[in-house]
Amino acid sequence: MGSTIPKDRDGLEFFGQISAAISHDLKNVLAIINEDAGLLQDFSLMAAQGMELDPARLVKLAEKIQGQVKRGDGIIKNMNRFAHSVDLPVCEVDYRELCALVISLLTRMASRKCVTVSLKDGEQAKGKGDPFTTQMLIAKGLEYAMDSAGKDGELGIDVASADGGCMMNVSGLNAPLPEDALAELESIADKAGAEVAVDPQVNILNFKF
Amino acid sequence: MAEKVLLVDDEKEFVEGLAERMELRGMNVTACTNPQDALDKVDAEGFDAIVLDLQMPGIDGIEALKHIRKSRPEMQVILLSGHATVEKGIEAMKLGAMDFVEKPADINVLTDKIKKAQAKKMILVEEKTEEKVKDILSHKGW
Numbered sequence: 480m481g482s483t484i485p486k487d488r489d490g491l492e493f494f495g496q497i498s499a500a501i502s503h504d505l506k507n508v509l510a511i512i513n514e515d516a517g518l519l520q521d522f523s524l525m526a527a528q529g530m531e532l533d534p535a536r537l538v539k540l541a542e543k544i545q546g547q548v549k550r551g552d553g554i555i556k557n558m559n560r561f562a563h564s565v566d567l568p569v570c571e572v573d574y575r576e577l578c579a580l581v582i583s584l585l586t587r588m589a590s591r592k593c594v595t596v597s598l599k600d601g602e603q604a605k606g607k608g609d610p611f612t613t614q615m616l617i618a619k620g621l622e623y624a625m626d627s628a629g630k631d632g633e634l635g636i637d638v639a640s641a642d643g644g645c646m647m648n649v650s651g652l653n654a655p656l657p658e659d660a661l662a663e664l665e666s667i668a669d670k671a672g673a674e675v676a677v678d679p680q681v682n683i684l685n686f687k688f
Numbered sequence: 689m690a691e692k693v694l695l696v697d698d699e700k701e702f703v704e705g706l707a708e709r710m711e712l713r714g715m716n717v718t719a720c721t722n723p724q725d726a727l728d729k730v731d732a733e734g735f736d737a738i739v740l741d742l743q744m745p746g747i748d749g750i751e752a753l754k755h756i757r758k759s760r761p762e763m764q765v766i767l768l769s770g771h772a773t774v775e776k777g778i779e780a781m782k783l784g785a786m787d788f789v790e791k792p793a794d795i796n797v798l799t800d801k802i803k804k805a806q807a808k809k810m811i812l813v814e815e816k817t818e819e820k821v822k823d824i825l826s827h828k829g830w
Contacts (some may be wrong), residue, residue: 504745506770506791507699513792514705522713543701590745630746
């Protein structure tokens, strides 16, 4: 039996990349809970040997564990939304909401590259589109924009309704995007039914959905 | 003798919790959340073991490991990772890391590895001292 090659290897790679980042974040959450639970165990063993327990310390540890459970829950909620983005090939999407989700999913990448990414305030920007491919386009665009912004760079994202669709501007680029990066973005934009452009004068990456 | 340990991870709460547990076990711990600060500490003072996260902002664990192996080869590095794969761990071992631990870490396993790191460092320092003494004796005509 011959092997089958997935039709959309890019999409599969993107899914894998995001899943790996999520698993990494969850491992960190579990590691913190593990240490805090371990401290509670250490204190209990010390108390059994006659050492006095500080109730305030115990409350603080319990709060830290609850905080991490909340953080883990947020990560899993994002993971769930991301996983369900492949349910329908085309549906009504809120581009602002998708953008916020992608920024959350790329937090670790931004932190590793020492770049701050912020979504500017605005209203919902709805339209019909493919949620998964749109996320892949935004994520790839942000990845290249982070490289362009460089260490300690700041990217600002503006999402707004325009002409029955949506415009998304990523500002804060510091260097032109490499030609192959732009070609890759254009290829994904084509699949997402979108357009991509870079304004070199103002260093803005623009998506039109 | 208390093991002198440098603990480096950008997750502040993780570093705080683990450092306290290691101190309860009699270790002398310096905690650090910034990889560059950690490398400065490595250059400035001695540690028996360095517990280093593999993925950090700016400088990743592999780069930090290369720096430590070059500037202070006697210090033993134990890499910590939230990666669920062993690929990076193998790369780290090839680059001279003493060991590799996956998060969440078992404190008993980590403590055991730190004790082994201290013993290994002491042997290396003794060997280096012996070499120096031999070198001095061979060059001085007394």
